[in-house]
Amino acid sequence: MKAVFRREFKAYFSSPLGYVYIVIFLVASGFLTLSRDFGRMLELRQADLASFFDYLPWLFVVLVPAVAMRLWAEERKSGTVELLLTLPITLEGAYLGKFLAGWSFLGVSLFLTWPVAYQAARLGNPDWGVVLSGYLASLLTAGAFLAVGMLFSALSRNQVVAFILAVAASVAFLLLGLPQTLETIGNLLGGYVEQLFASLSLVDHFEALSRGLVELRSLVFFFLFTIGWLASGMLVLDRTRAT
């Protein structure tokens, strides 16, 4: 797993793709944070990162599938999956190695947003516990979307198809947590189902964490969500690897 992790992590920086991704992520997140139409951080002049964190999940639904799409689709298309899975590495080890590399890369991208935190510190005295909790929420959300994207990358040899399917699935999970969606579900299927869907909402757990509410149920949610998608992705890869 270590060898796969190292190879994959280096691969992000051995082609322009990784740098392009980081630049797009930083520019887009900066724009959403500072824009008068979105985060309005400079106008609100609040010493917190709510303006930054609020829009991150929406940025992730597009950008994380871009990181995930190549992870298996490219291996299958180029045939290197045959090389990789005949090495003395378990499929699970290879899968987790790639996931951790992608997640670490996303972590590096998030780390590079430190100037936003610096700006908040210039505006006042931010609650650093809340800031850290927000970064934890962002990292967990990025990992969750990465696990979703990896499944579709294992499903299709075509990176574009994998990307579109991953974006669609990620958007669906975000929409599921919106009040309008939940209300519609409640009207159609009843209050119990509405509550069930609300408890599965990624947005709710993200928002709770990003506001400094570090609850076990949110951590367990992200853990189970990510592990569930990873395990499903491993099953898919096991079925599709030789096709």
Added chain:
Amino acid sequence: MEGYSKPAAGELLIEVQDLAKHYGPIRAVDGISFEVRRGDVLGFLGPNGAGKTTAMKMITGFVEPDRGSVRVAGHDLANASLEARRKIGYLPETAPAYGEMTVAGFLEFVAEARGIDNIAAALDRVVQAAALGRVVHQTIETLSKGFQRRVSLAQALIHDPEVLILDEPTDGLDPNQKASVQELITSLSAGRAIVLSTHILDEAERVCNRALVISEGRILVDSTPEALIAKAPNHNVMRLVLDSTALPDLMTSLEGKPWCDRVERLSETTIDIYPQRGENHLGALMELTAGLEIHSIHLQEGRLNELFRDITRGVEA
């Protein structure tokens, strides 16, 4: 398979039992069984789509068989997959490698994944063996197809494996590179079991000490290349060119010889003499023609291609 001889026995390194794989209605491999011993270089011969590559993918653990079992160096691939895979060096048909990596970086990755302690020494050994010194710091995607195949061969050798599975190892190489890879395979054969697939029959003849002819997922012949050649239609046929006046008497005399199967007259001065059972009777012919004015005698070697065509045509029919 009657009449074909097998090489002497060594330690069993590959045991394949009743291996089968279907892709929907297509029968890719249909219950093949064979063993490969230390020192064997086994050639998988067969037309495209015969099942050679699928069989290799199952032996390396990449494809799960529908039925049957594979043991590599005593490890059952189904129950001890990692142990079995540690013993195998594998060159897939497309010689895949990570194009954005340098040759050295790629080989280091494979060495690390295989848990090799002295990576630098392993790298030196395979770079030398596969003659990659000139390109070791180049990215793989910038290399020619021949070099890319050699890089893939190098990764298969990096852990000095007991079992080598090579799918079309010389495909895409120029004649000099082919010869050098064939020499390398021959030099590696001592102490290892090597399985290679090829549709170049001359290659099997040059490199292998055993040959499996596969067609439509089934093993048709398990033999040595030499024994196969001996079964080839023109093996040890003698072409004789001599003075036309001596020909009728010689033909009469040849037809009375027990070692002569038949004589075919090709022209006024040329005949082909077919020996019984493809045996070599050049000495007897020389005795018989002593004193005659001989222009030339040519002893033909049976070509594997001819036998291969005969065998596989039979199956297709």
